[in-house]
Amino acid sequence: MAKTVNKTKTVYVCSECGNENPKWAGQCPACGAWNSFFEQIVEPDKPVTLTTKADPMKRAVPKRLREITAESELRQTTGISELDRVLGGGIVKGSLILVSGEPGIGKSTILLQMCMKMRDLRILYVSGEESPRQIKLRADRVGEYPENLFILSETDISAVVERTQEAAPDILVVDSIQTMYRQDMTSAPGSVPQVRECTSELMRIAKSMEIPTFVVSHVNKEGAIAGPKVMEHMVDAVLYFEGERSSDHRILRAIKNRFGSTNEIGVFEMTEEGLKEIPNPSELFLLDKPENVSGIATLCVMEGTRPIIAEVQTLVSKTPFPSPRRTAVGFDYQRLNLILAVLERRCGLFFGASDVYVNVIGGLRLDEPAADLGVAMAIISAAKDFVLPEKTILIGEIGLAGELRAVSGIEKRLHEAASLGFTRAVIPARNRPKGSFPLEVIPAYSIKDVLNKI
Ligand SMILES: Nc1ncnc2c1ncn2[C@@H]1O[C@H](COP(=O)(O)OP(=O)(O)OP(=O)(O)O)[C@@H](O)[C@H]1O
Ligand SMILES: [Mg+2]
Ligand SMILES: [Zn+2]
Known part of the structure; x- marks a missing residue:
């Protein structure tokens, strides 16, 4: 007897990462998201029809590497320098960029x-x-109309592709x-298969017509809406826009970039006239710094090529719980535990009966080891209830022996600190910065050494 072929079957698809499972699961084994599995009916395979007429992948012929013109790598500036910075210096021809x-x-x-x-540009x-009307209202707020900006209200991807082919925009x-x-797919807009297919349509158009394409993707909180992870591996760059509800500033960072570094951030402020660039973010992060309070330190991290001064606040308090709590916002939790262990073993402090809270001001995330010293000193200051000296910046990575390890770009950091009015900087003794700096530089070998010197 012939096997039944044309039968639909059910699979479960993770809306976060697109992972497929034959059975429902509470947690996705691929990405760890909870309650992200949604039922999906899989239709029997149909021959796929491409919306784009010619598939360049099929016609491509191998070329000698040295014969390939690199002219296509010329970057187009976006007119927003913070955005250019995050993109790695501007838009690369034919690239597909996800904004989430x-x-x-x-x-x-x-x-x-x-x-x-x-x-x-067109x-x-x-x-x-x-609606175009809504977009016009926003445009009225944020700038002046350019001549060649066309608005299209459309949700059918084949129509989008057709219009793009006709208009050939830049x-x-x-x-x-x-x-x-x-249209030829049964699943709902926003579902994992739709998002995947629509993204690859856009990729085809971006690559074949060499049109840089920006695609917005929502972060899904719940429901069967596919999240940006589903598309991340397909696109050339992933830009993530973040910020706190309570404050007006926004940070744009590249999570992935095939044409540049992922360390750069762009900083903006949301105003009535739209997003305003903040070319010197350190000033913003130092605003409203409380004075004469223990548990607060200033440090300097490199975000890509740019040094940024940040403030870290900590609180150490007696715990009412059997096992003390550690909370870190803007700082790595494991790194915090490591610093606490070093402080216990090398500086004779004890946190076994204390809750420790660490918070980095301004929604900044300190991913760089050079932030260690600032965080450690803020914790010591909170635990012993003394105020750290004013206008002093703390730079250094902490090793397991309590030693201060050298960090990169020390000169840039010192210049940034000096330009913002800091008068002293504690740095790892091994660093030996070249040049002279308009602030007092205090080299230190270990945390203990820092405690003696400041
Ligand atoms: N008149 C206004 N004055 C100041 N800020 C405004 C004004 N109108 C909107 N905003 C700001 O713009 C934000 C909305 O921006 P935008 O629509 O670009 O966000 P989005 O990320 O595209 O949102 P969505 O996910 O809904 O598409 C609001 O949260 C608000 O902060
Ligand atoms: Mg929007
Ligand atoms: Zn998943």
Whole structure:
């Protein structure tokens, strides 16, 4: 008897990462997300029809590496230098760039502002979320209309592809991928298969027509809406927009970038006129710094090529719980535990009966070991209830022996600190910065040494 072929079957798909499972599970084994599995009916395979007419992958012929012109790597500036910085110096021809972030954070705003700044280019801005009227209202707030910015309200991806082929714009923006759909697929817009297919349609158009394409993706909180992880591996760059509800500043960072570093951040402030660039973020992060309070330290981290001064606040308090709590916002939790262990073993402090809270001001995330010394000193200051000296910056990585290890880019950090009015800097003794600096440089070998010297 012939096997039944044309039968639909059910699989469970993780809306966070697109992982497929034959059975439902509470936690995704691939990405660790909870309650992210959604039922999906799989239709029997149909021959796939591509929306884009010619598939360049099929016609491509091998070329000698040295015969390939690198001219296509010329970067187009976006007119927003903080955005250029995160992109690695501007937009690369034919690249597909994902812009993601929480609802209302400013994804549409920054892209519209970018479109309005690139006045010499033909731009097609496709919105599946907002009417042209709504977009116009936003445009009224953020800038002056350029001549060649076209708005298209559309959710059918084949229509988007067709219009793009007709208009041949210099830049394409699609807001958002979750509203796009392919008519010949049964699953709902925003589902994992739709998002995947629509992204690859956009990738084809970006690569074959060499049109840089920006795609907005929502971060899904719940429901069967596919999250940005599903697309991350397909695109050239992933930009993530973040910030706190309570404050107006926003940080744009590259999580992935095939054409640049992922260390750079762009800092903005959300205003009525849209996003304003903050070229000197240190000033912003130092605003409202409380004085004469224990548990507070200033430090300097490198975000890519740029030094940024940050403030860290800590609280050490007697715990009412059998096992003490450690909380770290903007700082790695494991790193905090390591620092606490070093302070216990090398400095004779005891945290077994204390809760320890660490908070980095301004939504900044300190991923760099050079932040260790600042965090450690803030904790000691909180535990012993003394105020750290004013206008002093703390730089250094802490080793397990309590030693201060050298950090990169020390000169840049010292210049940044001096330019913001700091008068003293504690740095690892091994660093030996070249040149002279308009502030007192205090080299130290270990945390104990720092305690003696400041
Ligand atoms: N008139 C206004 N004055 C000041 N800020 C405004 C004004 N209107 C909107 N905003 C700011 O813009 C934000 C919305 O920006 P935007 O629509 O670009 O976000 P989004 O990330 O695209 O959101 P969504 O996920 O809903 O598409 C609001 O949260 C608010 O902070
Ligand atoms: Mg939007
Ligand atoms: Zn998953």
